[in-house]
Amino acid sequence: MTAFSGSLAEMFFHRRQAGRLSPEEAMAERLLAGRGAGPAAPSGHQALERVLAAAARPATRRELSGEAAAVAAFLVASRTNGSPARHRRHGRRPVARRPAYRLPAITAALTMMVCLVIGGTAAAGALPGPLQRLAHTTFGAPAPVGTGGPAVGNRQDRDGTPSPATTASRRTATPGGAGSTAPAAGDGNAQGQQEPAPASTATPSTTKSSDGQGDGNGQGNGNGGGSSHGKGSGQGVRPTPSDPTPTPASPAGSVPPGQSDGQG
Amino acid sequence: VLGEEFPEVLRLAALGDGAAFAALWRDTHPPLLRYLWVAAGDAAEDLASEVWLEVARRIDRFRGGEPEFRGWLFTLARRKLIDRHRYEARRPETPIADTTPLDRPASDDTVAAAMEDISTEAALALIATLPRDQAEIVVLRVVVGLDAPQVARVVGKSPGAVRIAAHRGLRTLAARLGDVGTVPPAVRELPVYRRVVAPDPGGVTL
Numbered sequence: 001m002t003a004f005s006g007s008l009a010e011m012f013f014h015r016r017q018a019g020r021l022s023p024e025e026a027m028a029e030r031l032l033a034g035r036g037a038g039p040a041a042p043s044g045h046q047a048l049e050r051v052l053a054a055a056a057r058p059a060t061r062r063e064l065s066g067e068a069a070a071v072a073a074f075l076v077a078s079r080t081n082g083s084p085a086r087h088r089r090h091g092r093r094p095v096a097r098r099p100a101y102r103l104p105a106i107t108a109a110l111t112m113m114v115c116l117v118i119g120g121t122a123a124a125g126a127l128p129g130p131l132q133r134l135a136h137t138t139f140g141a142p143a144p145v146g147t148g149g150p151a152v153g154n155r156q157d158r159d160g161t162p163s164p165a166t167t168a169s170r171r172t173a174t175p176g177g178a179g180s181t182a183p184a185a186g187d188g189n190a191q192g193q194q195e196p197a198p199a200s201t202a203t204p205s206t207t208k209s210s211d212g213q214g215d216g217n218g219q220g221n222g223n224g225g226g227s228s229h230g231k232g233s234g235q236g237v238r239p240t241p242s243d244p245t246p247t248p249a250s251p252a253g254s255v256p257p258g259q260s261d262g263q264g
Numbered sequence: 265v266l267g268e269e270f271p272e273v274l275r276l277a278a279l280g281d282g283a284a285f286a287a288l289w290r291d292t293h294p295p296l297l298r299y300l301w302v303a304a305g306d307a308a309e310d311l312a313s314e315v316w317l318e319v320a321r322r323i324d325r326f327r328g329g330e331p332e333f334r335g336w337l338f339t340l341a342r343r344k345l346i347d348r349h350r351y352e353a354r355r356p357e358t359p360i361a362d363t364t365p366l367d368r369p370a371s372d373d374t375v376a377a378a379m380e381d382i383s384t385e386a387a388l389a390l391i392a393t394l395p396r397d398q399a400e401i402v403v404l405r406v407v408v409g410l411d412a413p414q415v416a417r418v419v420g421k422s423p424g425a426v427r428i429a430a431h432r433g434l435r436t437l438a439a440r441l442g443d444v445g446t447v448p449p450a451v452r453e454l455p456v457y458r459r460v461v462a463p464d465p466g467g468v469t470l
Contacts, residue, residue: 028431032405047441048434052406054387059294066309070289070316071282077320078280 270330398433
């Protein structure tokens with residue numbers, strides 16, 4: 001419907017601009033403008049002219065009978081609002097003066113909030129890597145884990161105390177060969193390294209241990225969300241029979257050097 | 265039409281002057297009432313009151329001359345009409361059978377009355393038998409005196425579409441006037457809820 005009307009409208013305008021209104025259109029425009037159909041118009045047009053003229057007659061007394069009520073309502077509305085114009089003018093003045101000092105204050109407050117949030121996040125070391133690195137170099141926030149800073153998880157591994165992560169990795173170690181007499185040399189030495197090392201791969205033991213358990217794998221596993229970069233050279237742990245968890249200083253058992261707990 | 269007096273009248277009315285507002289009201293209320301009557305029938309008085317209250321609240325913000333004021337006034341009126349139609353669509357009313365003949369005489373009666381004495385009411389009743397958009401545009405052009413671009417701004421259409429709707433409306437009216445006495449029964453029994461005021465001894469309610 002809209003497209004149809006639009007196309008008709010365009011046709012009408014093009015024709016009108018060209019000054020080529022059809023006689024019917026010209027007559028309709030004359031009637032709508034109140035100029036009359038003219039004496040030579042058909043009778044139908046003259047009747048239509050009379051109808052339109054009657055519709056546009058001056059106001060009747062009945063139509064104007066509500067003037068007093070309308071004015072009373074207007075006055076009430078004016079008093080309710082104050083005088084509409086005066087009331088609104090008074091109300092606008094403070095609005096116009098506000099931005100002069102409010103905008104800088106709001107901007108400063110927002111900036112301070114953003115800085116506090118970012119600083120707090122950086123101090124907690126929870127920013128994404130590049131941002132955390134930037135924060136580290138800029139104002140001494142903790143370095144991102146795995147990019148050269150001291151890894152939290154390494155301390156325990158250096159001590160030989162198995163962290164929960166390392167314990168778990170040993171429990172899932174590939175079984176070593178039975179009958180091995182090589183000593184379990186404890187945990188691997190985690191070495192933080194700058195360059196990423198390939199993931200630790202558990203090498204199955206080829207020697208036989210006496211208890212049939214070898215722990216020659218190494219899983220790069222850091223605490224505190226550290227990524228498993230770095231390479232650890234570790235040796236398998238021979239677990240005691242009663243405890244599947246390997247003892248760090250177990251003297252017996254030969255487990256081929258695995259890679260364990262490398263921390264970057 | 266107030267003409268040269270309009271700017272001063274408007275300024276005083278914006279300051280809350282009752283006499284100035286009365287001058288505005290006398291000049292524009294009759295065509296407003298006729299427009300609303302054609303478009304909304306019996307609700308015209310209520311709608312006109314709402315429109316004037318809106319004018320009273322916002323007249324201080326209006327800027328423009330007399331044609332612009334008329335355009336603004338009828339734009340407000342049309343918005344009230346749309347709100348009214350939406351309200352009626354949500355709560356449809358079914359006229360009771362007894363009152364239907366009083367509220368809506370047949371179209372041939374309207375045409376005959378328009379041809380006999382051609383009163384304002386009869387002429388408006390005949391225009392009100394047109395489709396609503398055509399009737400609105402014809403009244404805005406003929407009764408209110410707006411030109412096609414002004415009507416286009418009021419009704420939200422292009423000037424060309426307004427002209428075409430007005431021409432179609434006039435063509436339909438001319439056809440009905442030419443067929444007085446030969447209106448087919450289907451037209452006479454139109455189920456469309458056209459609010460045509462029934463004549464009463466004291467005159468036509470408008």
